[in-house]
Amino acid sequence: MRYAVNCSLLFTEVPLLERPAAAADAGFTAVEFWWPFATSVPSDAEVDRFVTAVGDAGVQLVGLNVAAGDMPAGDRGLVSWPGRETEFADTVAVIVGIGERTGCRAFNALYGNRLDGVDPQAQDDLGAANLALVAEAVAAIDGTVLLEPVSGAPAYPLCTAADVLAVLDRVGAPNTGLLADLYHLAVNGDDVDAVLAAHADRIAHVQVADAPGRGEPGTGELPLARQLDALADRGYAGWVALEYKPATTTTEGLAWLPREQRAAVQPA
Numbered sequence: 001m002r003y004a005v006n007c008s009l010l011f012t013e014v015p016l017l018e019r020p021a022a023a024a025d026a027g028f029t030a031v032e033f034w035w036p037f038a039t040s041v042p043s044d045a046e047v048d049r050f051v052t053a054v055g056d057a058g059v060q061l062v063g064l065n066v067a068a069g070d071m072p073a074g075d076r077g078l079v080s081w082p083g084r085e086t087e088f089a090d091t092v093a094v095i096v097g098i099g100e101r102t103g104c105r106a107f108n109a110l111y112g113n114r115l116d117g118v119d120p121q122a123q124d125d126l127g128a129a130n131l132a133l134v135a136e137a138v139a140a141i142d143g144t145v146l147l148e149p150v151s152g153a154p155a156y157p158l159c160t161a162a163d164v165l166a167v168l169d170r171v172g173a174p175n176t177g178l179l180a181d182l183y184h185l186a187v188n189g190d191d192v193d194a195v196l197a198a199h200a201d202r203i204a205h206v207q208v209a210d211a212p213g214r215g216e217p218g219t220g221e222l223p224l225a226r227q228l229d230a231l232a233d234r235g236y237a238g239w240v241a242l243e244y245k246p247a248t249t250t251t252e253g254l255a256w257l258p259r260e261q262r263a264a265v266q267p268a
């Protein structure tokens with residue numbers, strides 16, 4: 001497996017711009033981030049600092065979340081949020097620029113919560129249009145748009161792999177894929193083994209955490225090692241990102257993954 005580490009949930013002991021170097025020190029060569037800026041359209045200087053932090057650390061950025069609103073307040077994406085279309089288009093332009101400069105090619109576009117008083121059909125119509133927009137934009141850099149089922153967000157409508165695949169089928173863009181977060185899928189009650197068996201070819205990125213608790217593998221009850229083996233057997237050769245909340249410290253929590261398995265090379 002080719003592992004990457006999510007620097008929005010791990011290495012939070014140090015400031016965000018120091019995390020790529022912390023990941024490199026721990027033996028990783030690939031990182032991913034949730035949207036790393038306070039606003040959907042950061043200044044050029046903020047983008048420069050982020051790109052420089054990744055480059056100076058010598059790690060590869062292999063996944064980046066598109067701006068998703070105020071995540072600590074509960075927002076989970078702008079894709080299906082009427083009234084924020086211009087902001088979404090502007091932030092897409094920023095991710096394309098970051099992709100050009102870093103080589104990042106996978107962009108996780110969180111779909112967005114259902115909104116009080118807004119017709120779900122209208123949200124889904126906008127969601128399809130915005131996903132088509134971001135897919136077309138990142139196609140220019142050979143990028144892929146990831147769509148993810150999320151747990152712990154009661155108003156987020158995409159809970160299962162089937163929910164995500166139905167949206168992607170509607171969008172119809174070739175450069176989209178399922179982000180199979182094995183934790184979110186399991187917590188939402190999806191049949192993860194069946195998803196991996198039926199849809200390995202549509203999985204463009206994988207994330208792992210154990211459940212309950214969203215801690216590192218081994219802290220819960222999920223059969224993650226077996227499921228990753230099943231994915232490999234079915235030809236999945238993409239990234240597996242560690243996207244969990246370390247039970248104690250990041251370093252202690254990494255004991256489950258021997259250092260020699262942390263470095264990765266880019267999948268062909």
Ligand SMILES: O=C(O)C(=O)CO
Binds near residue numbers: 065
């Ligand atoms: O909101 C979450 O839990 C996520 O995994 C975002 O990517």
